[in-house]
Amino acid sequence: MTIDEIRDNFAVLEDWDDRYRYVIELGRMLKPMPEAEHSAANKVQGCASQVWLARHIDRASGNEPHLNYLGDSDAHIVRGLIAILLTLYSGRTPREILATDAISVFDEFGFREHLTPQRSNGLRAMAERIRADAREALAAAS
Numbered sequence: 001m002t003i004d005e006i007r008d009n010f011a012v013l014e015d016w017d018d019r020y021r022y023v024i025e026l027g028r029m030l031k032p033m034p035e036a037e038h039s040a041a042n043k044v045q046g047c048a049s050q051v052w053l054a055r056h057i058d059r060a061s062g063n064e065p066h067l068n069y070l071g072d073s074d075a076h077i078v079r080g081l082i083a084i085l086l087t088l089y090s091g092r093t094p095r096e097i098l099a100t101d102a103i104s105v106f107d108e109f110g111f112r113e114h115l116t117p118q119r120s121n122g123l124r125a126m127a128e129r130i131r132a133d134a135r136e137a138l139a140a141a142s
Contacts, residue, residue: 001029003087003105010109019110020077027079030086033072046125048118049075051082053126055133064093065137069130081106081123089130094141097134102127 006026013019037054044051051073058066069090071082088105089097106112106123115123 001026001087003084006084006087007109016110016114019114023080023084024076025080026083027073027076027081030072030079030083031070033070037070038072044122044126044129047073047078047122049073049078049122051078051122051126053082053129055130057137064095065141066091066093067097067130067133067137071126078119078122081111081119082126084109085123085126085130094134094138097130098138102130 009022010019013022033052033054038052042052042054044053052071054070056068056070058068067090069086071079071086073079073082084106085102088100088102092100103124111123112120
C-alpha cells in the first residue's frame with residue numbers, strides 16, 4: 001500500500017468513526033514483529049502506549065542505505081498510526097526520510113484535531129525516532 005492509496009481512502013471516509021476503523025485495519029495488516037524485536041533498545045520513549053520500532057539497514061540497494069522498519073504496539077489505533085508512518089518511511093533512504101514531514105501528512109489527514117495530546121506526542125516521538133535513525137545512517141555513510 002502507498003501513502004497515496006491511504007490518502008485516497010481517507011478522502012472517501014468522511015466520518016471519523018469510519019476513519020478510526022480504517023486506521024485500526026491498517027494496523028492489523030502490519031507485518032508481525034518477532035518477540036525478540038520487542039526489546040528495550042527498540043522501545044520508543046515518549047509514547048503513552050507500548051511502542052517498538054525495529055530498524056534494519058539495507059546497504060545492498062545502491063550507494064545510499066535504505067532503512068526498513070518493523071513496528072508494533074499494544075494499542076490498536078497506535079498500530080494503525082505505525083502502519084501509516086512505515087508506509088511513509090520504511091524502505092527509504094536517509095535523505096528521503098529527512099525530506100518527508102510525517103507530521104504534516106498526519107495533519108493533512110486531520111489527526112491533529114482527532115488524536116489525544118498523548119497520542120500526538122507519541123506520534124511525534126515515533127517520527128523523530130525514525131528521523132534520528134536517518135541522520136545517524138547518513139552520518140555513518142559519509
